[in-house]
Amino acid sequence: MHGQSFRLLIGLFLLLSCQTLIAGQHDEPFYRGELIFKPTLRFPRCHSSTIISLPDGSLMAAWWNGSEEGGKDNVIRGARRPAGAHYWEPPEILADTPDTTEGNPVLFNAPAGELWLLYRAGLPWVKMMWTKSQDAGKTWNKPEAFLNEPGWSFRSRILSLANGDIIIPVMTHGIEEFSSFGSSTAFLYSADKGKTWGRTKPIITSPRNNEPTIVQRSDGSLLAFMRPYDRELTDRFLWKSKSTDNGRTWTEATKTQIRTPSKAIELLKLQNGHVVLVFNDTQQSLSQLSLALSEDDGRSWKFKRVLEDSPGRFTYPTLAQSPDGNIHISYTFRRTSIKHVEVNEAWIRENPWSINQED
Numbered sequence: 001m002h003g004q005s006f007r008l009l010i011g012l013f014l015l016l017s018c019q020t021l022i023a024g025q026h027d028e029p030f031y032r033g034e035l036i037f038k039p040t041l042r043f044p045r046c047h048s049s050t051i052i053s054l055p056d057g058s059l060m061a062a063w064w065n066g067s068e069e070g071g072k073d074n075v076i077r078g079a080r081r082p083a084g085a086h087y088w089e090p091p092e093i094l095a096d097t098p099d100t101t102e103g104n105p106v107l108f109n110a111p112a113g114e115l116w117l118l119y120r121a122g123l124p125w126v127k128m129m130w131t132k133s134q135d136a137g138k139t140w141n142k143p144e145a146f147l148n149e150p151g152w153s154f155r156s157r158i159l160s161l162a163n164g165d166i167i168i169p170v171m172t173h174g175i176e177e178f179s180s181f182g183s184s185t186a187f188l189y190s191a192d193k194g195k196t197w198g199r200t201k202p203i204i205t206s207p208r209n210n211e212p213t214i215v216q217r218s219d220g221s222l223l224a225f226m227r228p229y230d231r232e233l234t235d236r237f238l239w240k241s242k243s244t245d246n247g248r249t250w251t252e253a254t255k256t257q258i259r260t261p262s263k264a265i266e267l268l269k270l271q272n273g274h275v276v277l278v279f280n281d282t283q284q285s286l287s288q289l290s291l292a293l294s295e296d297d298g299r300s301w302k303f304k305r306v307l308e309d310s311p312g313r314f315t316y317p318t319l320a321q322s323p324d325g326n327i328h329i330s331y332t333f334r335r336t337s338i339k340h341v342e343v344n345e346a347w348i349r350e351n352p353w354s355i356n357q358e359d
Contacts, residue, residue: 029347030326035337036061036079036088043077045069047315048155048264049338051330052107053322054115054136057083061330062094062105062117063338070123074101078117080137081340088340095131095143097121102129107137108158110166111193118146118168120153128152128170147197152186156213156266157318162220166190167247169224171210172202183210183229187247198248205253209239214247215269217297222247225277225298228262236260236283257355258292258301259283267298268319270327274345277301278317278329289314289331292355293348304353307331307341314339 039046049063059081066074076095079088094117095102105119115133117140120126128146133139152170159167168188184202203209207230214224222243228236238260239253258279263286265279275294282288287310293303307329308314317331326342333339 027346029350030344031341031347032086032343033339033341034086034088035333035339036330037091037337039336045071045335046077046338047332047335048104049316049318049330049332050105050107050157051318051320051328051340052109052115053320053328055109055113056136057323058085058136059320059322059328059340060107060115060137061088061338061340062107063330063332064101064103064105064119065091066101069103070101072099072101074103076102076105076117076119078105078107078137094140095119095129097129097143104153104155106154106156106158106168109160111164116158116194118154118158125150126153128154147188149199155211155264157268159214159216159222161216161222161246163246164191164193165246166194167214167222168197169212169214170199171212183208185209185212185224185226185241187212187214187224187250189247200248200250203239203241203250203253205239207233209253211264213265213267215267215275215298218273219297220244220246223267223298224250225256225258225265225267226253227260227265230262233262234283236262238265238279261286264316266317266319268321268327270321270345271325272345273297276319276327276348278307278319278331280315281306286313286315287311289317291327291329291343291348292353293345299359300356301353303349303351305343305348305351 043065046065051061062078065077077091078094079091108116110116118130130146131140131143156169186202187200209226210229212226224241226239238256238258241250241253277292281290289308292301312334320328329341
């Protein structure tokens with residue numbers, strides 16, 4: 001009996017030691033990156049990816065692929081990284097509307113276990129499309145129009161609020177009602193799991209804005225960042241706006257102190273409540289891409305780490321977090337592939353940074 005107790009104590013000690021070692025490794029800065037696919041003659045160009053962590057622990061990414069942006073041979077392709085694997089399966093075509101162009105896919109873990117894929121079809125008068133999967137993206141329903149209201153487009157992550165509402169950031173594309181303002185931001189909202197949708201009034205700024213991204217703060221309010229959209233502008237900073245009524249109305253937009261070359265960005269609230277921003281931290285160049293970390297719901301940013309800083313264009317990043325806490329970023333890599341990078345928060349914290357802004 002004494003021997004059995006001793007062996008149990010030794011086993012418990014080894015188990016606790018192993019757990020401590022694993023925890024220590026997890027706290028060490030971690031980085032891994034790879035290209036999801038290689039360009040081909042059929043798919044030489046790509047852009048505007050989306051990435052998501054699926055319930056089974058796998059990752060899925062999607063993007064447009066074709067000859068050039070706006071080309072009628074463009075399709076939406078996607079790939080999966082199986083749970084626990086460090087490789088991506090070969091890409092598959094997820095959506096292909098003949099004689100038109102697809103772009104800006106957005107994946108979303110919807111209620112009742114559905115996976116949604118939303119994307120735009122056609123330019124300049126775009127139509128919002130969507131398709132659904134009941135088996136985590138292995139098969140998809142026939143695509144159909146999302147809303148019979150042309151001229152709006154997707155780009156950033158869809159958000160599930162604490163009260164169950166769904167918020168979709170959208171932007172205008174050539175709508176006559178807003179033609180004098182050019183591009184602007186709005187939000188779609190649903191309180192019935194996507195059966196019906198309402199739309200907010202647009203957020204109008206000068207210079208113009210588009211491609212909003214949002215997070216829900218710990219007090220329940222929403223924070224939105226938007227890129228300035230003016231090709232002639234050189235003094236470029238991100239816009240921000242807030243909502244205290246679950247995204248139905250938004251404050252007048254104000255400028256942040258965060259630089260941008262007028263390219264897409266994304267916010268993500270982590271499991272521990274911290275907020276991550278991925279953005280090009282310049283006002284002109286597209287060759288520098290960074291991650292920033294906020295511990296106070298996006299009011300200040302204390303850490304920043306560079307993802308890319310070499311010749312080329314590294315743009316249109318998106319974010320996801322897997323159950324193990326790691327942060328996943330996908331972004332356009334020189335317009336020939338989509339790159340996936342996986343880091344932990346400790347990796348971002350290695351480089352202090354400081355931007356403070358009013359609430």
